[in-house]
Amino acid sequence: MKAKKIIVMILILASAAIVGVVAGSSDERTTGDKMASDIRSEELATLAGGCFWCLESDLEKIPGVLKVVSGYSGGDLDRPTYEEVSSGTSGHREVVQVHFDPSRLSYEDLLGYYWRIFDPTDDGGSFNDRGEQYTSAIYYHNEEQRRIAERTRDELDSSGKFNKSVVTPIIPFEKFWPAEEYHQDYYRKNPTRYWFYRSMSGRNGFIEKNWGDIHKNEKSTAGDTDGMQSGYDIPSDEELQRTLTELQYEVIREEGTEPAFNNEYWDEKRKGIYVDRVSGEVLFSSREKYESGTGWPSFYKPLESDNIVEKTDRKLFMVRTEVRSRHADSHLGHVFDDGPQPTGLRYCINSASLRFVPLEELEQEGYGEYLKHFD
Template identity: 55%
Template structure:
């Protein structure tokens, strides 16, 4: 009898996995924005993006190498390929992020990188992407942001060749060199000065604010145990779950933001909090997607999406697709023990003044 139960449970697990995979139809977006090292990070932690790869596309030479492309004679662009779930993030959203990470008026490359291989381009996969890209470029041209036309090309997608392994996730493997390059090339300063308002509108924060956590080093196990309560440690470090309706913030109604109890990363805002009836703090979205990472959780005979903080790597909770439909349809179900609440009136004092706009 026990063996039959186990077989039935396993069968249900396989059916659940199959249904989840069938429901999700991932799509591909390809953008060229100059050095691909700098184009991977803006997309890597966006909710709905499952993979970002650096590579080459647009030329006629098959299986190109970095040495070949860097000559500028292959016709290939340095580019990134984004695999995303259109039910969680729109192509238009990806375009918004693209524009705020490049100089769209540069005809000869990007910042310190010169040559055709560093020019900007949007490679569309179908007519829908093409129309969205053309409309997005037109909107930028007509916005008056620049006094010269946008130079970014819109081209039909060609074969995408992944770059060498050492180019993939370069910002993670060589953070100091990456930071130095992005600043030294002029890209970081251009983004900060030119796109400040647009970055906020797109759901990002200025580069200087993200850099507060780029060098974050997580304390060792013993130090964390001394800093956190037993429950906080169990939840954030051992993927635990606190009791429903018996936790600090499930019924918190004050205006403010919620940050990672370990690293201090800004995670959620009271403006996105709602009463889900589950007994845990629930939010429709994070303040800044870059501070949230998502992982497949196959525990308890089901497939769920775990939510962790990007830099502190704290277990926060899970995200589900049963949230308010008129607010995006997502429910971030978060443990209070993973959070610290900062009232809106204390944001400047606590060093989070850039989020004051959420409450004005």
């Protein structure tokens, strides 16, 4: 009987193992099917309409758009640089490649937005940016995209919306080269310079005159109202949780404190500026940074005091003055009255809330106006 019981137990265990394998195979098939479904749920559109910073900013606000990458298409050079393209000699256009979910956003609806964010009657450039590299174009990826692009272009042309003909060419897609990293999400990284450029370019006036608020129903409500009105596009808390480290989020949104002497910038000695990690607004400079011995970055005054907000902090059974950024509302740290002259103040700031921009990168990052601070 004992032998029989042992055999039965072995059979039971073997059956369980087989069931597990079959179930695992089923799970793998399900996962594979899901992955295939996920792959099918993303399509590409490659569009030109002048400055790719502006196209990226507008198109990323559309529900159903997964991401937008700035880059270059057309031309004969492989892997062109921004300098080569902007010179107008390479034959490339500034473009964006839009990754979108066709179950949420059709290609036709995407083009419905696209036609409204540039002047499709301009064959010499786009607003203040002149030259072929800034002209508009639709690079279609398949025949269906070609038919939709041609039909929507013809409908716009015959609508009487403009006094001139729509001249945007529709071209077969061949190659796409992503632009340099500092161009990606430029409107987020350099909001001050971006909004200055955009407001001066004539694009905003053209859109408002002809179409009104094209993102009236889709505009992000992330961040505070002051930040939005000032041109800072503040990511939602959900997005920040995805893009920030656990410590950065804890400090910035939960008023946490990073470890002393074990953070990114406490001993940073290079020349440059410190901007808000979320919004990019300018906060402090290396010229006003000093060694306080506390283990955190310390400054005796801000570089841009208008971007600093002070609040009374009564946590930890004491009264302190908290320091926050105005537009992103990031918790930065605290200010104390034990600093050096000429102010006598010590802005004790968490590295997690800051992003350092070295002196040699100020121009390309959009902070060129601060070079004079280091003369």
